[in-house]
Amino acid sequence: MKKDINFILNGEELTATVDIRSSLLELLRDDFALIGTKEGCSVGECGACTVIIDGKLVDTCIYLAVWADGKDITTIEGLLNEDGSLTDVQENYVEVGAVQCGFCTPGLVMASTQLLKDNPNPSKAEIRRGLSGNMCRCTGYKKIIDAVEKTAKERNTK
Numbered sequence: 604m605k606k607d608i609n610f611i612l613n614g615e616e617l618t619a620t621v622d623i624r625s626s627l628l629e630l631l632r633d634d635f636a637l638i639g640t641k642e643g644c645s646v647g648e649c650g651a652c653t654v655i656i657d658g659k660l661v662d663t664c665i666y667l668a669v670w671a672d673g674k675d676i677t678t679i680e681g682l683l684n685e686d687g688s689l690t691d692v693q694e695n696y697v698e699v700g701a702v703q704c705g706f707c708t709p710g711l712v713m714a715s716t717q718l719l720k721d722n723p724n725p726s727k728a729e730i731r732r733g734l735s736g737n738m739c740r741c742t743g744y745k746k747i748i749d750a751v752e753k754t755a756k757e758r759n760t761k
């Protein structure tokens with residue numbers, strides 16, 4: 604069975620006809636070619652598929668596409684600055700070496716972005732908690748936390 608849904612995706616008002624059993628992850632990757640959102644575990648554990656919906660982090664592998672009706676969705680592709688440059692969070696991930704294989708990175712960047720929006724001056728413990736839904740097999744997390752701390756510090760000294 605199919606259903607029409609209307610939503611905002613990376614600032615653009617869109618309509619899609621979706622299978623009621625499809626996940627939002629399938630809609631983003633297969634119908635809109637937004638392949639920055641990754642599929643890792645497929646069961647809501649790893650955070651590779653994280654996007655921001657109405658200011659909240661969502662694991663799109665366990666979120667039905669029909670639930671996106673009326674929602675405002677931001678994926679990693681929608682994060683760039685207006686001039687197309689990387690955001691400060693993204694820049695700092697690169698700068699401190701928080702990216703290795705990169706598979707977890709889009710999800711972690713989404714989580715870091717929302718974390719800093721909700722809490723502009725997080726402690727290390729708050730950063731760990733804020734990113735606890737996102738797994739990384741490569742970096743050992745230290746540099747990821749460094750990237751978030753660096754971003755917060757830079758923003759707070761502007």
Ligand code: FES
Binds near residue numbers: 641646647648665
């Ligand atoms: S792929 Fe969605 S949480 Fe792992």
Ligand code: FES
Binds near residue numbers: 701703707739741
């Ligand atoms: S950089 Fe490889 S999983 Fe995180």
